[in-house]
Amino acid sequence: MKFFKAFTSGAIRALRSIKAILLFWLMTFAVLAVFTYPLKSFINEAMGNSMITNLLDEGFNLTLFTDLGQAFSPMMSYITSGFLILLLLYFFLYNFLNGGLFDSLKTNKLSYKPGDFFRSSARLFLSYLVVMVLVILMILLAMVLVVGVPVLIQRAGGSVTEEQTWKLVSVLRIVALLVLPVFLLVADYSRTWLAANDYRKVFKSIGYGFKATFKTFLSSYFFMLIMIIVQGLFVMLVAKVLASYTPESGGGLFLLFLLSQFLFIVKLFLRAVRYGGVTALYRL
Numbered sequence: 001m002k003f004f005k006a007f008t009s010g011a012i013r014a015l016r017s018i019k020a021i022l023l024f025w026l027m028t029f030a031v032l033a034v035f036t037y038p039l040k041s042f043i044n045e046a047m048g049n050s051m052i053t054n055l056l057d058e059g060f061n062l063t064l065f066t067d068l069g070q071a072f073s074p075m076m077s078y079i080t081s082g083f084l085i086l087l088l089l090y091f092f093l094y095n096f097l098n099g100g101l102f103d104s105l106k107t108n109k110l111s112y113k114p115g116d117f118f119r120s121s122a123r124l125f126l127s128y129l130v131v132m133v134l135v136i137l138m139i140l141l142a143m144v145l146v147v148g149v150p151v152l153i154q155r156a157g158g159s160v161t162e163e164q165t166w167k168l169v170s171v172l173r174i175v176a177l178l179v180l181p182v183f184l185l186v187a188d189y190s191r192t193w194l195a196a197n198d199y200r201k202v203f204k205s206i207g208y209g210f211k212a213t214f215k216t217f218l219s220s221y222f223f224m225l226i227m228i229i230v231q232g233l234f235v236m237l238v239a240k241v242l243a244s245y246t247p248e249s250g251g252g253l254f255l256l257f258l259l260s261q262f263l264f265i266v267k268l269f270l271r272a273v274r275y276g277g278v279t280a281l282y283r284l
Contacts, residue, residue, distance in 0.1 A: 002219035002281060010277030013105045014269055020104035020117050021268050024097045031089055095132055099124030102195040105276045127200040128191055134206060135187040142179055147172045181224035185213040188278040220281055227274040234270060238263045
């Protein structure tokens with residue numbers, strides 16, 4: 001019963017938090033634009049609008065970039081440093097905006113105001129950041145124990161073929177996928193607990209995350225596992241759709257932009273369903 005309640009309540013809460021989802025998208029889009037617009041201008045100056053469009057219509061060509069001459073080195077330097085900065089900014093922004101999203105899902109009202117969203121984001125930012133860092137470290141440690149240690153033991157045991165190693169890694173990847181929902185549940189329950197309480201005790205929230213995860217383990221685990229699979233399949237579908245779409249004009253590029261942004265909002269909605277489902281389980 002709780003399993004189905006998580007899906008239905010999660011979807012309802014996500015629909016009622018559409019303002020928060022759109023704010024999440026708008027802020028993310030603004031940060032990405034800071035990086036992508038200067039890069040677009042740089043590439044246009046190096047190669048020209050018409051030339052790059054014609055060449056990319058025929059597929060990705062590595063020589064397109066290696067033949068840039070003196071412009072190649074600064075462009076790659078810009079991409080590398082810019083991409084690292086972008087990842088760092090997105091990590092902090094992600095944790096900041098999650099505070100408002102969790103609070104909106106907890107409130108569960110269509111009348112939720114943008115001011116409340118940003119106040120909750122600011123209030124919960126540091127706590128959510130610490131929770132995320134701790135959970136990431138837990139996941140990395142678990143992956144080393146689940147995947148790394150068995151492979152090392154197999155390697156140390158004697159002559160092992162590449163095929164045997166690949167088979168072992170394939171099995172361990174499935175095991176790792178089955179372990180991952182536990183840590184995601186701990187993270188989501190911890191953030192839900194923090195959003196529902198005025199005080200910010202991170203380690204107490206982590207403890208509650210583990211307690212809540214194993215208290216309703218079957219319903220929580222299978223809900224999270226299905227959400228991971230659904231989100232993974234959606235990402236694969238998006239990659240396939242965008243890769244198969246070849247714009248032939250400026251209008252086609254604009255439609256591609258609109259499509260990509262719509263798909264990103266759908267991705268955010270699926271994430272909100274996951275958070276909302278965990279919030280519903282927290283309330284049960």
